[in-house]
Amino acid sequence: QSVLTQPPSVSAAPGQKVTISCSGSSSNIGNNYVSWYQHLPGTAPKLLIYENNRRPSGIPDRISGSKSGTSATLGITGLQTGDEADYYCATWDTSLTAVVFGGGTKLTVL
Amino acid sequence: QVQLVESGGGVARPGRSLRLSCKGSGFPFSAFGLHWVRQAPGKGLEWVAVISDDGSNKYYADSVKGRFTISRDNSKHTLYLQMNSLRSEDTAVYYCAKDMGYGELDSWGQGTLVTVSS
Secondary structure, eight states, rough: OOOOBBSSSSOOOOTOOEEEEEOOOOOGGGGSEEEEEEOTTTTTTEEEEEETTTTTOOOOTTTTEEEEEEEEEEESSSSGGOOOEEEEEEETOOOOOOOOBOOOEEEEEO | EEEEEEEEEEEEEETTOOOEEEEEEEGGGGGGEEEEEOOOOOOOOEEEEEEOTTTEEEEEOOTTTTEEEEEEEEEGEEEEEEOOOOGGGGOOOEEEEEEEEEOOOHHHHHHEEEEEEE
């Protein structure tokens, strides 16, 4: 059971928009920055969003992040088949003194 | 260009030990915290441990506390994970990752597979 809760899967058609939610508590999301990662099997995870809503260089602006209270959301517009991957939210948990990951969400582009 | 290369994975019997290494290049190694993150077969990402830039602060996941030790040698640009009393549930791909500053991991290695089996 992960400290951060994500939906196991989401799906949408090419060109459409999808959002992935991440729910936590005041000891993690509520008081710390949230980051998001894309992970394709057999490859290194890639940072998509840091500090809740900032994109590293090279990440397109069709990818966005937001945070409100103890929840965060990743948004991807203009879906492409290449976006099919597992997506994880993460943050520091002050009570656990640990980085915590969500359980991951599998994105399928139909 | 930041590069992190893990090594040291392999097969170990339950109760035995293994030491992983992660060689960093392309960035000021001694200026950043470093993490180990793992992924067991069919499971999600699980954070394992973090060490501060100078090695003075270390934190561990409850699942490995007391069994694993994270360390670093800044002169060799290398991060380590000493894994003792291995269990079958430690079987996973282990990644090292660089911390941006707030527990956000901006660069990752390709991973090294650890299999614990009798």
